[in-house]
Amino acid sequence: xxxxxxxxxxxxxxxxxxxxxxxxxxxxxxxxxxxxxxxxxxxxxxxxxxxxxxxxxxxxxxxxxxxxxxxxxxxxxxxxxxxxxxxxxxxxxxxxxxxxxxxxxxxxxxxxxxxxxxxxxxxxxxxxxxxxxxxxxxxxxxxxxxxxxxxxx
Numbered sequence: 001x002x003x004x005x006x007x008x009x010x011x012x013x014x015x016x017x018x019x020x021x022x023x024x025x026x027x028x029x030x031x032x033x034x035x036x037x038x039x040x041x042x043x044x045x046x047x048x049x050x051x052x053x054x055x056x057x058x059x060x061x062x063x064x065x066x067x068x069x070x071x072x073x074x075x076x077x078x079x080x081x082x083x084x085x086x087x088x089x090x091x092x093x094x095x096x097x098x099x100x101x102x103x104x105x106x107x108x109x110x111x112x113x114x115x116x117x118x119x120x121x122x123x124x125x126x127x128x129x130x131x132x133x134x135x136x137x138x139x140x141x142x143x144x145x146x147x148x149x150x151x152x153x
Contacts, residue, residue, distance in 0.1 A: 027058030
């Protein structure tokens with residue numbers, strides 16, 4: 001075969017969600033956050049795919065599932081470059097970047113064992129202090145952490 005065309009042969013989605021432009025090094029953390037291992041629907045995961053902007057990227061396609069905003073906020077912590085595509089009847093009806101909120105509530109566990117959130121029944125709250133490197137700081141104890149190293153629920 002003399003074709004020089006490179007393609008990734010993946011079935012099109014009738015309905016569902018495609019999350020693209022995920023950095024390869026956090027793809028499987030995103031898979032865990034989405035709870036894909038517990039789904040009984042068609043899922044396609046691609047990793048280390050060529051990307052002009054990222055070098056390599058990951059992509060997740062999930063048939064017949066539309067994720068809530070709170071779940072996509074978790075993805076934004078790890079993959080602020082991710083793009084969400086909503087597919088209906090084989091057409092992209094919505095395409096948008098994930099957005100990192102200014103305050104993250106109840107998603108990240110504080111790594112400081114003395115933090116009140118680890119000793120009292122209360123939700124955690126972190127503020128984003130660096131959007132480029134995605135660094136967050138606990139609003140209660142001041143502990144800062146890079147989101148890639150954070151414990152995400």
